Structures are given as structure tokens and as C-alpha cells.
Amino acid sequence: MDWKIPVAPVFTDSLLRELVKENEERGPKPTAFDTPLRYSSAGDCSRALSYQALGYEASNTFDAPSVWVTHLGTQIHEWVQDAIGRRFPGATIENKSQVAEMVSGHADGVFDGSVITAVIPDWDGKRVLYELKTMGGFSFEKSIGLKKQKKILENPEGPRRTALLQAAINAFANNCHTIVIGHISLEGISKGVGRAAGLDDFGRVLAEWHIPFDVWFPLAKDEMARMKKIVAMAKLDQIAGRIIPDDNGVPLPIDPEAARPYWKCDYCSYKDLCVADGSGIVTINNRKDK
Numbered sequence: 001m002d003w004k005i006p007v008a009p010v011f012t013d014s015l016l017r018e019l020v021k022e023n024e025e026r027g028p029k030p031t032a033f034d035t036p037l038r039y040s041s042a043g044d045c046s047r048a049l050s051y052q053a054l055g056y057e058a059s060n061t062f063d064a065p066s067v068w069v070t071h072l073g074t075q076i077h078e079w080v081q082d083a084i085g086r087r088f089p090g091a092t093i094e095n096k097s098q099v100a101e102m103v104s105g106h107a108d109g110v111f112d113g114s115v116i117t118a119v120i121p122d123w124d125g126k127r128v129l130y131e132l133k134t135m136g137g138f139s140f141e142k143s144i145g146l147k148k149q150k151k152i153l154e155n156p157e158g159p160r161r162t163a164l165l166q167a168a169i170n171a172f173a174n175n176c177h178t179i180v181i182g183h184i185s186l187e188g189i190s191k192g193v194g195r196a197a198g199l200d201d202f203g204r205v206l207a208e209w210h211i212p213f214d215v216w217f218p219l220a221k222d223e224m225a226r227m228k229k230i231v232a233m234a235k236l237d238q239i240a241g242r243i244i245p246d247d248n249g250v251p252l253p254i255d256p257e258a259a260r261p262y263w264k265c266d267y268c269s270y271k272d273l274c275v276a277d278g279s280g281i282v283t284i285n286n287r288k289d290k
Contacts, residue, residue, distance in 0.1 A: 016068055023067050028058065032096040032104035036231050039105030039170050042223050043162035044264075045254060046230055046240035047277075051270045053234040054284075058269035066267070073134040076184055080132055081108060090115040097173035099224060102231055105166075108132045110174050129171035130180045133163050137187030144207050146189065151196035158209055159183065161247050167211075168220035179211040222249065237284040239277060255279065 031038045036053035062070070081093045091111050098104035109130035116123040141148065145156030159167075159181045167179045189197075189204040223245075230240050244262065246252045256265035256275055265271055 016064055019067050019071050020062075020064050023062055032106055033098040035098055035102055035104040036234065037103040037227055039103060039166045039173075041103075042165035042169055042227075043245055045242060045244040045268070046226070047242045047274055048268055048270050049227065049230045050234055050239040051273060053231050054239070056270065056273065059272040060269050062269075072186065076134050077108065077132055080182075080184070084109055084130070088115050088119055090118075095174065097170065099169060099173050103169060103224070103227055104173075105170060107170050107174055110176065124178075126177035127175065128178050128180050129167055129174055129176035130182070131163060131167035131170065132182045132184065133159065134184045134186060137185055137189070140183055140185035140187070140205075140207070141189070143183055144203075146193070146197060146199075148193055151193050153197050153199075161245070161249070164211065164216065165219055165223045168216040169224060171216060172220045172224070177213050179216050181209045181211065183207045219249070233281075239282040239284065241280050242274065 036055075037049060038052075041049055041052060084091055085093055088111060091109055092107070093109055095107045095110045096104065097107065107129055109128075109132075111128040111130065113123065113125035113127055116128065117125055135143075142157050143159060145153045147154060163181055164179070167181055171177075171179050184206045189199060191204075194201075194204040226245075233240055242254050242256070243251045244254055244264065252262070254262040254265060256262075256268070256271050265274075268274065
């Protein structure tokens with residue numbers, strides 16, 4: 001027997017087993033104000049938003065890797081929020097808010113201008129909505145534009161559109177002017193690559209973007225209009241079609257049964273339900289399982 005071939009874990013999986021069990025027992029997380037939708041669903045497929053608005057239970061629960069990654073992200077969020085509270089006394093952490101009776105959620109941080117200027121005197125004094133995202137090394141490198149082979153920074157992608165939309169609706173609800181999105185990588189860029197690309201020690205593992213009002217507000221307005229339409233359809237017992245906004249906001253038809261389905265379909269909590277319902281707009285009374 002070749003000992004270098006991994007075997008079924010006996011000890012290493014102990015924590016993950018506990019986390020998976022806890023996740024199953026905990027069940028679905030409620031929205032902040034019992035609204036049909038949540039901020040974190042911004043940018044999702046219209047069909048998935050419909051299922052959420054109708055209160056359907058997930059047909060596909062988190063698998064073990066998803067539970068693990070979510071747990072790590074939650075831990076890091078809490079550590080960062082604690083540190084922010086110590087550095088910026090007066091910051092509001094996990095502030096709950098909502099937009100009408102449609103969508104609600106929590107903010108990683110909300111800062112009045114005076115809270116920031118007490119620490120950073122040259123801040124412009126405007127109110128900030130803070131959103132934090134954790135990710136693997138590859139996604140982090142794309143966001144900052146790192147080309148590892150060339151060891152240079154070029155054409156950064158910045159935060160994902162879904163993160164920007166989530167933060168934008170949150171900022172709208174909290175009357176903020178500027179959005180700040182932070183990225184923390186679960187993998188540090190090597191010293192050699194970082195040095196060649198001109199990154200300092202912090203830049204090898206984290207990044208931050210400041211997004212002005214004139215950039216995020218139109219995005220929030222458009223996404224809230226899409227959500228409003230989906231919630232209205234749900235009230236008419238209609239389930240939206242399989243459409244998702246692409247990285248440029250252009251509606252993209254997707255199919256979970258395609259030979260190469262859109263990547264989010266594999267992670268969708270409603271994938272099996274969506275497959276059973278078929279394509280197009282579905283009227284609940286005419287669903288295949290009725």
C-alpha cells in the first residue's frame with residue numbers, strides 16, 4: 001500500500017462533521033425583517049429569487065465544502081467586525097434594514113462620517129456602508145488584477161457584481177453615500193510575486209475598493225426594480241424564468257440541464273426544484289408536480 005495516497009479521514013473530518021450536522025439542524029436562515037428577499041440574493045437568477053419570495057424550502061442543501069467555506073467566512077467576518085469596532089468607536093455593526101416590504105438584510109458595518117474622521121481626519125465626512133467578502137486565492141488575484149506569470153498588476157476586475165449589488169441595496173436602505181468593499185484572501189500571495197508586482201504585505205492578502213454614489217446608485221435602482229417585479233409575480237403565483245444578469249447586467253438565459261450549465265446552477269439551493277419545473281415562466285397551479 002502506498003501511504004502517500006490519502007485515506008478516508010478518521011480524525012481530520014471531526015470539526016466538519018459537527019458543522020454539517022449543526023447546519024442541518026439549524027435549517028434555513030430567516031430574512032432580517034421577514035421580507036420575501038434578502039440583500040445577499042441580489043444578482044441571483046430570477047428563478048431562484050422567485051422560489052425565495054414564495055417561501056419554498058431548498059431542494060439542495062449545502063454540501064460539506066460549502067458549509068466549511070461559509071464557516072470560515074463567518075469567523076473572519078466576526079474577527080474583522082470586532083477589530084473595526086475597536087478602531088472606529090461608534091461604528092454600527094450588523095445593522096438591520098429593509099427596503100419597503102420587499103428585501104432586507106444586515107450590514108457588515110455602517111459608519112457616520114464623524115466616526116471615520118475621528119480616526120482618519122482627511123476623510124470626506126460622508127456616510128459609509130461596509131461590505132466584506134472572503135475568497136480563495138484565485139478569485140482574489142482576479143479582483144486585484146494580479147497576473148502571476150508576468151508578476152504584474154493589470155486590468156483588475158474588482159469586486160463581483162453580486163457583491164456590489166448587495167452592498168448597493170444595503171447602502172440605499174441605510175442612507176449611505178459611499179460603499180466600501182473589502183476582500184480578504186484565504187491564501188497569501190507569495191513574497192516573490194508580491195514583491196515583483198509591487199504589493200506590500202497587506203496587499204498580498206487583502207484589498208479594498210471605495211465606490212462612489214454615482215456608480216452604485218443606478219445599479220441599486222435597477223436591481224430593486226427587478227426584485228420588485230419578481231415579488232409581484234410571486235403574488236400572482238408565478239415563478240420567473242431562468243434568467244440571470246451577467247457581469248455587465250445583461251440578462252442571460254441559463255439551463256441547469258445543459259451539457260455545461262452556468263456555474264451558479266451547481267451551487268443553487270433550488271436546482272432540483274428548478275429542473276422539475278422546467279424552463280420559462282411557471283404558474284404554480286400548472287407545475288409538473290401538482
